[in-house]
Amino acid sequence: MQMPIELMEDIPEPVRHLIEAVSRPGVEISPTSLRRAHQAGRNFGPEGARLSGVNRGDDFLFAAAGVSTRLAEAAGNVRAIINAYGQVVANPRPDLTQLARWQDVSPGGLRHRYTEAHVIAIRHVMSDDPLVDAILDPLPGVFDEDLRGVSPAIDRQLEVRAEMRVRCGEEMEKLFGKNPQAVVLDAAGVSSFDLGRYRLIADLGDVMRVTLARIEPVLAEQYVRWVEDLLVVRKQQQQQEPRRRDRKNS
Known part of the structure; x- marks a missing residue:
């Protein structure tokens, strides 16, 4: 979703770049476009899901459902960022009545369209010392590579x-070889060396901490700080969210 620059020039550059970064281009839901995407190696389903070929009716339904899910995630991310920024972070605020009108809700309904985690994520995007995990946490489907160029500090x-x-x-490859039976297990019990598939680096836990401590102590110390910082952020979210819900109901 590319917005004319004059429409966004009053929005802080990191926030503008974040909105652009999470606004993924749409994929036409047709057998031809899905077949081309599949042949190009693009997968719109869950980890490990593969199609035998989108010529088959079932495969078309599966791929179309996957594409629509990814698009819904992207749309939800953009809407949450816009509402959290507009209602809480922006100074001065935009016209909230018009912001709500463009979403077919009442101004009071805007608070239902983001969480405290989105507010914290935006503040980190605008910070000179951001925490990338805090930005990624409330944005499903967004990975490190999507944030490149958002700000020099994030880069x-x-x-x-x-x-x-x-x-x-x-x-890990040195220790276990390229195809270990079980080294890193995700929630589905899938082992993998593709550490990039874990959106939050804190989710790698002791595997990352212990490995880095053995080979690169400075990086290990930084990793531990990031994990601890994310715990602080999540505690802050838990403390602030009830207050936000109270404001919703007032």
């Missing part, structure tokens, strides 16, 4: 995160 942290994943992955 610097993304480089360190990428280095952590590379160093950890290389060390």
Whole structure:
């Protein structure tokens, strides 16, 4: 979703870039476009889901459902960012009556369209010392690579995160080989060296911490700080969310 620059020039640059970053281009839901996407290696389903070929009716339904889910995630992310920024972070605020009108809700309904986690994510986007995990946490379907270019501070942290994943992955391959039976297990019990598929680097937990502590202590210390910072952020969310719900009901 590319907006004319003059429509966005009064919005802080990092917020503008975040909106653009999470606004994924649409994919036409037709057999031809899905077949081309599938042949190009694009997968719109859950991890590990593969199609035998979208010529079959079932495969078309599965792929179309996957595409629509990804588009819904992107649309939900954009709407949450816009409402959290407009109602809480922006100074001065936009015309909230018009913001609500463009979404077919009452002004009071805007608060139902974002959480405290979205507010915190936007504040981190605008910060000189952001926490990438805090930005990714409330935005399903958004990964490190989607945030590149949002701000110089975020780019610097993304480089360190990428280095952590590379160093950890290389060390794990040395220890266990390229195809271990079980090294890193996600919620579905799938083992993988593709550390990039874990959106939040904190989710790698002791695997990342112990590995980095052995080969790169400085990176290990940074990793521990990020994990601890995310715990602080989540505690802040838990403390603020009831107050936000109270404001909704007032």
